[in-house]
Amino acid sequence: MRPLALSLGDPAGIGPELICEAWAARASGDVPFAAIGGAGVLRAAAAACGLDVPIAAITDLDQAAAAFPASLPVLGAEDGTYTPGLPNKAGAALALASLDHATALVISGAAAGLVTAPVAKAHLAGVGFTHPGQTEFLAAACSLPAEDAVMMLAGPSLRAVPLTVHLPLSAVPSALSAELIVHRGRIVAAALARDFGILAPRLAVAALNPHAGEDGRMGDEEAQIITPAIARLRAEGIDVTGPHPADALFTPRARITYDVALAMYHDQALVPLKALDFDEGVNVTLGLPIARTSPDHGTAFDIAGQRLAHPGAMIAAIRMAAAIAQRRAA
Structure with missing residues (x-):
């Protein structure tokens, strides 16, 4: 399996x-991973947090598997200065270069999957990033329209999809x-199977209104939008229910009746997932x-470099990417 x-x-x-924390935990099991760019940054971050993480510079992703048991493989010459909590234009440029390089590796088939660490969209915009977020960037990189890339938030207790994402509530x-x-419901159903x-x-669709x-x-x-969409999805053979009042959809008894909740807006999905x-x-x-x-959290500039950030979401993101890649390969 490729890294x-x-x-x-x-x-x-x-x-x-x-x-660095994820490498120390060997989070991906049998699937190695490599960081793309930032060898000096990673060394400094490990030192700041008191982590014993040897860095191995590699020149080809095929070298990652051999290096991974003893050191964190890093591919690429992109690097910068480690300034935890102090974002700047040079750091944003490094983040974008790393994202570009990592995406190209996955699209080419050199890497089995992509895990993206958190970025600050406002800082990326200052170095030429024109997309609303990394999801839309990846759709464009894969030559797909933005609406074909669907964000799902997944944890041990819940999977939830916000059908509209970074919009004002109004x-x-x-x-x-x-x-x-209908379009996103089809994509979600197919992806859960694949x-x-x-x-x-089993899809459960939230209502918009109380x-x-x-x-x-x-x-x-x-009545005008959600129920007709559910009827169309059912006619295609998709197991979908709703619209469900959102205040009851995320209770323990409700969650055992579906595999994913389709929410109408960002916080309707993310509040229960994060809770x-x-x-x-x-x-x-x-x-x-x-x-x-990607881990479902942001850059947390206020605690960077202090080893206060919980590594669980990054470890879970790596494990999930490995599982998806293995399932696709099989």
């Missing part, structure tokens, strides 16, 4: 130390459509020809 490629993330954030109702729900081994996935609109008293999006699985939450991109995951 995973890990992009560095913003070097002023917690990404570098979490990559813009969500006008962004929703039956076509959007990448997670759930041959007959009490699922209460027969139109609190909004008509359920339940903050230290093990993974952002996985569905619908791509490549396996891509």
